[in-house]
Amino acid sequence: MAVNAPANSSAARSATEGLRRRQWASALSAAIRTPRGAIGLTLTSVVVLIAAVGPLIAPYSPTQLMTVEFAKPSAQHLLGSDFLGRDVLSRVLNGGWLMLVMAIAATAIGLAGGAAAGISAAYFRGRSDGVIMRTVDVVLAFPQIVFALLLLSIIGPKLWLIVIAVGISHAPQVARVLRSATLDISERDYIKVVELQGMPPAKVMLKEILPNLVSPLMVEAGLRLTYSIVIMAGLSFLGFGQPPPAPSWGIMINENQVGLSLNPWAVIIPAALIGLLTIGTNTFTDAIARVAIGVDRRPEESALISRLGQSEAQ
Amino acid sequence: MRHESAVGALAASSRLPVRPRLDVNGLEVRLGRSGPDVVSEVSFSVQAGELLGLVGESGSGKTTVALALLGHARGGLMITSGEVRLDGANILGLSPKQLRDVRGARVSYVPQDPSSSLNPALRVGTQLREALRVHPGVVGDPDARIAEVMREVRLDATPEMMRRYPHQLSGGQQQRIGLAMAFACRPSLIVLDEPTTGLDVTTQRHVLDTVRSLSRSYGVAAVYVSHDLAVVSGLVNTVAVMYAGRIIEQGPTARLFCEPLHPYTRGLIGAVPSPDRTEVLTGIEGQQPRPGRRGSGCTFAARCSLVTEECRSQTPEPVMIGGQMVRCLRATEAGTTQGIRRAAVPRPAAPATEPVLSVRDLRASYGHKAVLFDVGLDVPPESCVAVVGESGSGKTTLARCISGLHANWTGAISFRGATLAQPARKRPADVLQRVQYVFQNPYTSLNPRKTVGQIVAQPLEQFFDLPFRERAERVAAVLADVSLGPDFVSRYPDQLSGGERQRVAIARALAAEPDLLICDEVTSSLDVSVQAIIVELLRRIQRERHLAMLFITHNLALVRSIAQSVVVLRDGTVVEQGPVRQVLEHPADPYTVALMEDVPKLRTTAGVTAEGPPAGRHSAQGHAAGPDAQQ
Numbered sequence: 001m002a003v004n005a006p007a008n009s010s011a012a013r014s015a016t017e018g019l020r021r022r023q024w025a026s027a028l029s030a031a032i033r034t035p036r037g038a039i040g041l042t043l044t045s046v047v048v049l050i051a052a053v054g055p056l057i058a059p060y061s062p063t064q065l066m067t068v069e070f071a072k073p074s075a076q077h078l079l080g081s082d083f084l085g086r087d088v089l090s091r092v093l094n095g096g097w098l099m100l101v102m103a104i105a106a107t108a109i110g111l112a113g114g115a116a117a118g119i120s121a122a123y124f125r126g127r128s129d130g131v132i133m134r135t136v137d138v139v140l141a142f143p144q145i146v147f148a149l150l151l152l153s154i155i156g157p158k159l160w161l162i163v164i165a166v167g168i169s170h171a172p173q174v175a176r177v178l179r180s181a182t183l184d185i186s187e188r189d190y191i192k193v194v195e196l197q198g199m200p201p202a203k204v205m206l207k208e209i210l211p212n213l214v215s216p217l218m219v220e221a222g223l224r225l226t227y228s229i230v231i232m233a234g235l236s237f238l239g240f241g242q243p244p245p246a247p248s249w250g251i252m253i254n255e256n257q258v259g260l261s262l263n264p265w266a267v268i269i270p271a272a273l274i275g276l277l278t279i280g281t282n283t284f285t286d287a288i289a290r291v292a293i294g295v296d297r298r299p300e301e302s303a304l305i306s307r308l309g310q311s312e313a314q
Numbered sequence: 315m316r317h318e319s320a321v322g323a324l325a326a327s328s329r330l331p332v333r334p335r336l337d338v339n340g341l342e343v344r345l346g347r348s349g350p351d352v353v354s355e356v357s358f359s360v361q362a363g364e365l366l367g368l369v370g371e372s373g374s375g376k377t378t379v380a381l382a383l384l385g386h387a388r389g390g391l392m393i394t395s396g397e398v399r400l401d402g403a404n405i406l407g408l409s410p411k412q413l414r415d416v417r418g419a420r421v422s423y424v425p426q427d428p429s430s431s432l433n434p435a436l437r438v439g440t441q442l443r444e445a446l447r448v449h450p451g452v453v454g455d456p457d458a459r460i461a462e463v464m465r466e467v468r469l470d471a472t473p474e475m476m477r478r479y480p481h482q483l484s485g486g487q488q489q490r491i492g493l494a495m496a497f498a499c500r501p502s503l504i505v506l507d508e509p510t511t512g513l514d515v516t517t518q519r520h521v522l523d524t525v526r527s528l529s530r531s532y533g534v535a536a537v538y539v540s541h542d543l544a545v546v547s548g549l550v551n552t553v554a555v556m557y558a559g560r561i562i563e564q565g566p567t568a569r570l571f572c573e574p575l576h577p578y579t580r581g582l583i584g585a586v587p588s589p590d591r592t593e594v595l596t597g598i599e600g601q602q603p604r605p606g607r608r609g610s611g612c613t614f615a616a617r618c619s620l621v622t623e624e625c626r627s628q629t630p631e632p633v634m635i636g637g638q639m640v641r642c643l644r645a646t647e648a649g650t651t652q653g654i655r656r657a658a659v660p661r662p663a664a665p666a667t668e669p670v671l672s673v674r675d676l677r678a679s680y681g682h683k684a685v686l687f688d689v690g691l692d693v694p695p696e697s698c699v700a701v702v703g704e705s706g707s708g709k710t711t712l713a714r715c716i717s718g719l720h721a722n723w724t725g726a727i728s729f730r731g732a733t734l735a736q737p738a739r740k741r742p743a744d745v746l747q748r749v750q751y752v753f754q755n756p757y758t759s760l761n762p763r764k765t766v767g768q769i770v771a772q773p774l775e776q777f778f779d780l781p782f783r784e785r786a787e788r789v790a791a792v793l794a795d796v797s798l799g800p801d802f803v804s805r806y807p808d809q810l811s812g813g814e815r816q817r818v819a820i821a822r823a824l825a826a827e828p829d830l831l832i833c834d835e836v837t838s839s840l841d842v843s844v845q846a847i848i849v850e851l852l853r854r855i856q857r858e859r860h861l862a863m864l865f866i867t868h869n870l871a872l873v874r875s876i877a878q879s880v881v882v883l884r885d886g887t888v889v890e891q892g893p894v895r896q897v898l899e900h901p902a903d904p905y906t907v908a909l910m911e912d913v914p915k916l917r918t919t920a921g922v923t924a925e926g927p928p929a930g931r932h933s934a935q936g937h938a939a940g941p942d943a944q945q
Contacts, residue, residue, distance in 0.1 A: 214763075
């Protein structure tokens with residue numbers, strides 16, 4: 001994890017200044033044009049492609065027992081077989097998409113919940129700020145995976161619960177970042193203008209403040225997605241994901257670790273895919289964050305000139 | 315008029331064939347080594363003991379030139395050619411080590427903002443001693459020199475003063491320390507970069523007096539960078555007007571302001587408001603071209619009223635006309651000797667009816683700190699009331715209380731007879747719609763993520779239930795009212811200039827169809843040519859729409875141009891109020907008298923001179939305090 005949370009929150013704050021309209025599009029395209037962004041996006045797309053198209057091109061059923069346990073790779077079974085003699089390639093191709101969907105869903109829940117909490121805490125200030133942010137602190141006190149395990153052990157291992165639990169465990173981080181960005185924006189004159197028009201608070205937050213939070217939101221989305229993938233894989237490894245016969249990269253690592261010397265591919269390939277995916281999303285997020293702060297943006301002449309003009313204006 | 319003779323003597327001595335102290339030749343600064351030029355063909359010279367004023371609007375390159383005089387270019391910029399000769403030696407040819415020896419000792423710089431240029435963690439005495447320590451041997455006894463220079467900038471060189479930190483000084487004192495640091499090593503050249511911007515007029519006048527007397531008595535050459543023509547006209551011997559990176563006109567101060575040759579200079583002078591006369595201000599439409607987009611031909615052609623085909627294709631070379639250098643193809647023909655004539659403002663008689671807004675016994679505070687004390691004022695219908703005061707006088711707090719942005723106040727504010735609740739959210743929609751507020755800074759009052767069309771449509775959505783088509787029509791109409799075309803609807807704020815942004819902000823306020831418009835320092839972040847346009851726009855709109863207006867400003871000169879009556883605030887108390895003419899011409903309160911004396915005034919002898927004889931530069935302040943003022 002190259003990106004750590006504090007660096008990102010400051011990136012997020014200056015991001016509100018650094019970027020322009022149709023921000024997400026312009027930030028994405030600027031990020032892709034940096035080497036960092038290109039590498040990140042390539043890695044991510046390759047793994048996502050494998051996960052998405054895999055079930056369609058898998059040569060065998062992922063659950064059918066085909067051959068001996070831990071068979072070495074052969075012409076029939078390119079990656080050999082696992083601890084029950086199932087085709088590793090087919091399991092790998094089938095084992096990504098559900099985890100990916102769950103990670104994305106959890107990220108969406110975390111972003112929505114965190115944004116709502118953070119923006120309203122910053123906008124209302126006072127008591128609501130205290131209540132929301134102290135609640136956030138409490139959730140934050142649990143390590144994310146422990147929090148998810150706690151909920152799962154109380155309610156039982158259900159896929160929707162995993163998604164919600166991971167989502168909730170993301171919300172506090174998102175809330176903190178967006179709160180600090182909102183604190184700055186809510187003091188701007190254009191917010192005062194709509195308040196003087198009597199615009200209701202919910203509308204102010206949604207229509208006036210939220211559009212100015214696009215770049216911190218993007219950075220948070222990328223970062224939380226990375227963490228979601230790691231947690232989903234981790235939970236699956238621990239046996240809280242899909243129940244056993246189903247293929248999943250996390251559970252494959254767990255199942256096949258005993259045969260590491262016989263057919264290492266059954267462990268290496270799922271582990272590598274998880275690794276590449278998280279490195280990819282994280283690198284790409286890093287590229288977005290850097291573009292947002294302006295580190296990796298070519299100093300455009302027009303920007304320089306307008307800076308010169310501003311310093312002379314006063 | 316003792317100054318007058320001193321200037322005469324000095325001017326005479328400078329005509330001797332002596333080498334000028336500072337000689338700048340063909341200075342050019344570019345964006346990178348081969349990028350577009352930011353500043354080019356800048357040449358001027360300054361004699362010892364003389365002041366040169368470098369004036370221009372934001373983006374003209376004046377600060378870039380000022381820094382180049384110290385051999386410095388800001389990040390991304392490069393000094394690509396030209397020479398800056400100080401007593402014959404080219405500063406631009408020095409090595410970094412030599413440059414360090416020269417800076418501070420022989421060339422010194424007074425930056426714009428004293429509060430940010432002094433180190434807040436060091437005592438004043440330490441900072442003063444620093445320059446002398448870095449350049450040992452420049453003066454004999456550092457402590458004696460510090461005491462001397464402190465006396466010269468009219469500060470007490472007491473040990474207590476030396477032990478203070480910058481934040482324990484007032485803005486004026488801080489700038490005096492800045493001046494003392496600059497003069498400490500007895501430099502040959504001093505560059506002053508808008509040193510009085512942000513200071514109150516009284517403080518500004520004292521600082522300017524100090525600058526003037528110091529540069530005379532030391533025989534230093536001084537370059538004074540400013541956007542304020544009025545300040546420059548009363549201070550310097552020679553003026554160089556910069557536009558789009560070039561000096562477009564240069565000449566002796568009195569001549570240049572009385573008989574400006576370049577249409578831009580004429581436009582600028584026409585845009586400066588005067589506290590003495592009520593005149594229509596004439597701004598200059600359009601914008602200065604940025605570096606790299608200056609094209610061929612005259613850079614002013616796009617905004618010039620005298621433009622010909624030739625102007626667009628042929629770059630004007632500098633020509634000398636009667637001691638004035640000017641870059642204009644039509645300088646000789648374009649009505650050169652006519653002064654700037656300005657029409658008097660027609661003054662509508664305010665009908666004596668119920669006031670639209672009435673404020674009584676208003677006391678406001680931030681936390682426990684009281685900022686307004688028993689303020690009372692009335693805004694009659696269809697008239698404009700100006701609230702004038704220096705920074706910290708509480709004028710913006712007053713506006714914020716009236717609009718409902720600031721809720722911590724007691725007293726009574728009534729609008730059309732109805733008493734207003736303190737915070738805006740407790741006020742009925744009807745009141746919110748009829749009272750509109752225009753903010754000071756158009757760079758923060760427009761949401762950067764919304765188009766101009768969305769911004770202006772906002773109050774329409776909020777207050778009126780209109781079908782989509784009618785809303786679009788109204789947006790176009792109100793934009794047209796502030797002289798913005800329909801193509802602005804789809805633009806974003808960052809594609810607009812400061813003046814255009816402020817027009818959008820005004821359009822947004824007008825879209826609500828208000829009865830009362832509160833304008834809080836709406837022109838203070840704009841250039842003077844744009845300020846004139848905005849002020850004229852507001853006056854026209856106020857008349858056409860029969861608006862009542864509360865115009866908050868620190869600029870006494872603007873009051874004349876826009877308001878019918880004026881309220882003078884000082885430290886949260888109303889010291890004087892009444893019709894503009896009465897208050898400004900026969901001020902009763904000593905504070906108003908002092909304000910009127912200290913406000914810098916542009917000396918243009920041509921044009922309207924009915925109210926006073928053409929006087930020398932330095933009688934500017936004396937003249938203002940004429941017989942009227944002495945009660």
